[in-house]
Amino acid sequence: MLDFFRNHQRLMMFMLILVILPGLGFVGIQGFRGFFDESANVASVNGHNITRVEYDDAMRQQLDRARQVLGAQFDMKTFDTPEHRREILDGMIEQRVLADETQRLHLTASDDAVRRTLMADPVISSLKNPDGSIDIERYKQLLAMQGMTPDQYDERVRYTLAMQQLPASIQGSAFTSKTLAQHLTELALQQREVQGIAFHPRDYAAQVQPTDAQLQAYYDAHRNDFSTQATATIQYVVMSPATLSDSVQPSDADLKKYYDDNLAHFRTEGEVRASHILIAAPKDASAADKAKAKQKAEEVLAQVKAHPDQFAQIAQQNSQDPGSASKGGDLGYFGRGMIAGGQAFDDAVFALKKDEISGIVQTDFGFHIVKVTDVKPTVTRSFDEVKDQITKELKAQLAAKAFTDNSEGFTSLVYEKAKSLQPAADKYKLQVQTATVTPQPDPKLPPDSPLNNPKFLEAVFANDSVSAHNNTQAVDVGGNTLISARVTDYKPAAVPAFDAVKDAVRQKVIAAQSDEAAHKDGLAKLAEFERSKTTTGFSSPLKVSRNDSQGVPPAALSAIYKVDGQKLPAYVGVDLGDDGYAIYRVNQVVPGTAIDPHTLAASQQQVAQVDAQTQAEAFIKALRERSKVKFYGSVDTAPQTADQ
Template identity: 85%
Template sequence: MLDFFRNHKRLMMFMLILVIVPGLGFVGIQGFRGFFDESANVASVNGHKITRAEFDDATRQQLDRARQMLGAQFDMKSFDTPERRRQMLDGLIEQRVLADETQRLHLTASDDAVRRVLLNDPVISSLKNPDGSIDVDRYKQLLAMQGMTPDQYDERVRYTLATQQLPASIQGSAFTSKTLAQHLTELADQQREVQGIAFHPRDYLAKVQPTDAQVQAYYDAHRSEFATPATATIQYLVMSPSTMAASVQPSDADLKKYYDDNIAHYRVEGQVRASHILIAAPKDASAADKAKAKQKAEDLLAQIKAHPDQFAQIAQQNSQDPGSASKGGDLGYFGRGMIAGGQSFDDAVFALKKDEVSGIVQTDFGYHIVKVTDVKPTVTKPFDDVKNQIATDVKAQQAAKALSDDAEGFTSIVYEKAKSLQPAADKYKLQIQTATVTPQADPKLPATSPLNNAKFLAAVFANDSVNSRNNTQAIDVGGNTLIAAHVTDYKAAAVPALDAIKDAVRQKVVAVQANDAAHKDGLAKLADFDKSKATTGFSSPLKVSRSDAQGVPPLALSAIYKADAQKLPAYVGVDLGADGYAIYRVNSVVAGTPVNGQRLAAAQQQIAQVDAQSEAEAYVQAVRARSKVKFYGSLDGSPNANPASDNN
């Protein structure tokens, strides 16, 4: 089909003009494109699109976190499943639903709240200079790597805080009674004395001797288990900010202009080092208490004026600020807005010169006496000192612009010069790379690798790529990255002949038959125990609880606690799948010890948190139910049936 388009371009262009141009008068160019092309989106909420790139980025981040947490135990197949992808989409939809509800209710977050979050962020805290100030250049560089400016990041934090207000208010109102908490905790502590007997498949391996006919039958019924996956050897090009940066070299004039245009970014605002004495008098204190606190502060100020060299000792003995009193009131270096005292505190402190002492300064915390011990004036870093950093920033900006300017041309040349990637590589100075891929993602590669992108792999193994050996489209894999490939060799999936893998098939049959034998014996023994109530053959008694399974498998523990406590002893059989079969004799129930004190309070809090989470989820689901949610195609990038019905 694509060959016909390529070989009859003029005819197809004429036909497209006849079809498209009249329609533009009704819907406009952008509307017409959006009418037909929903492949770039996975869903919409109240008209707000959730793009495939957004979905893919969120999925990659989740996989990357799982890979970091599990290390060598990470299994891509168990994480990148249709169920998990649907859960990810549900999460994005709920975020959008919550954001719309937040906007409808006109909720927002204050500048002070945003500032507190930023200052408490451990990543941002790691950027502090020895004097306590934030290294602005490194902060901007860190955000630039994420494609953001400081203002954009501030708004993202504000947005996050605003959307958290609704679920936080629900969770903050959760309550659990002591009676319920005590009852549930005692149930969790309840023990059951059990004895077990296991039927392991490994104990039956020597007894199993499958016939050739059984091996043949298993092979015929499970051919797909022994298939080798299809493989494609590819050449590929990646166009991204990092690959474009190789061909970008900003001039000194570019760097100087950037410096002049952004001079404020290279200005280090003045800081002071100060010590203070706090006499606490919170906002809700009585007038009498405030007057008493103020009088004490005035008395201390008189002492300091009489003995200015004893400020540290007086602070150590009298200040009610636990964080600084032991250090003689020292607050270290700080700039405006970095101390929680507010505007009045800043105005008083930054009006002082070195070694000067303030009068009484009132804030929401009480009454302060402040002494400035050092002053660092505002300075602007010289161009030569920041030239290298500017070069990095400008290069990144120019590379991003080059990517934006060239993306459409790259997409076109990859399609038009379909038999080779060399023209695109030459024009955009990109390096042709090679790899061998399968239709499934490679767990050995980073989760963010474009070679693991599902849409890209689908394009590589499409008929047009494999059979006609045409370039794939330029695939947007998120993160401002395009990738295109050309298949140079292809090997279809194949099932080896039985003679070639007979030993492997026989091992499978032996394992299946051994497991069947274990299950058969286990079921027969369970029937005998139910009749005889025998105790022989079991392990030593073991006390298990829901919180301490003593090594008993979760499936078995669940079965043990389903046994009727009024009809003991009881026997329960548990199918452990590939691990065989187990029988447990439940002898008795041991009640949990009464719960009180701190443990009961902790249980109340934990149960309340669970209940609050459930209430918050129910609220979000209720808001979602009255929202207009629409799905586009499937979650693997193909335009198949919707993953769920539209909710209108």
């Protein structure tokens, strides 16, 4: 039942409007203006430009995600619409106004919040060493692949957390009454007893015998439906740090220098395992309370010194640290700065040897007595141990530098030597590869394949490429990757002759006429049933609900629940598109089962989440309305992001 609220958020929001927000008017949203001016920006928010490049990147990233998720089911036409492009830009504008408000309110995230977020990331968590510490070198390598340093990534996480605070605070305060939740749950659980009869086009196909004239007429009216895509056989070269890595090889001297310069990176700092007894005395406690706590600590210390082998038992009896007292005061392994006691605590602990017990150590939390139970010394891995790791990292750095140094030269060379890619391949030690492409991305290729990049495909099928067989420009497909191609063979899109596709035309005509016959028969039967009120020809009765359709198509289920429950039995006809036509007889409304408290509580929470989302969206909308948003044109056409 709870799935109903997740899958019908529009209905939930509508009900909330009816019950909670009566009387509110609806206002339009400002549309987009006509044509782009000469600037490189698509919009600006409070003076901050959203550039065409940023917009193209956002569009491209969403297309890549869609290709990855949908695979062979990906259809560019679904995304290549003015509405979808406007949604992308709207989302970027909303992010910008939220960022401005976050900055205006001076919101940020603490170091501890950033650390917790990083450690909760499964990718970063996978970099843990056996002792629980993070492999810093692998972490740096991971970020370097994304063009970031640890400090830069920390700030990105901090920025994201700060941005989330305003929407999270709104959503966290959402509340829905139990009465509303019960009403919506009752609607979701309500059943309707129905009987159905279907008119499938396949049942009429044998009756359809189209003439040659009808086939010819259909072909003439739908010629483009039978056209073949243009194809281009290409040679291409890709320049990226990855393709340049084989051409760079650091010397042993370079590797040793890197090791010496970054010795701290290969050092695992020492750790101790310690137990402590805390006699609490917060820094804001009175002098008398602190004196009393110190006296207690001295008494416990005397007891510990008299019986050092009973430290754990004494800690269980006396320590006021709720996190460690039950474990005999055990704090586990830790390094400097990992325990909240501060410098004084670290200095005392790391001065002790194994099995030594400290005197009284005062921190902002009170008075501690510490026993070190194990010591892990600082360990520095030798050059030979890390040589392969350094080689890999240095090669990546040198390849990235080589890409930066040579990208301009590569771009110029493929332009100057326009009739061949071999000069560029020879100079930069790149491989000339071959492929056959179409103007549309190939869903069989990986989502990040440069051959699927819309700008690259646009360059391949440009007139200069297909007619003059000149190299394309060096196209930047993102991710520090340039690609240039040369068309060696081109086959334009073509419409086959009628005789070549006559069988395919016949199948389409039969399908169209069968569908028309099914709909015509269904409409006639609906009129007949409404007069006779008969059940003849219908299926056995079944009970459907919004959560359990019993196989009834979504369009039919929607029509069934639009029938007035006070005027039954009733008949409703449903156009099922290519599946034909169906008629349903709604016999009665069946109330749902009793709602148990657990289900009601869960429903109340989910409806509150829908309400919270609505309020958050309203907040963002209000921010946008008070912001200075300027559009430089329309994104209804976007050749940089839409496949041509």
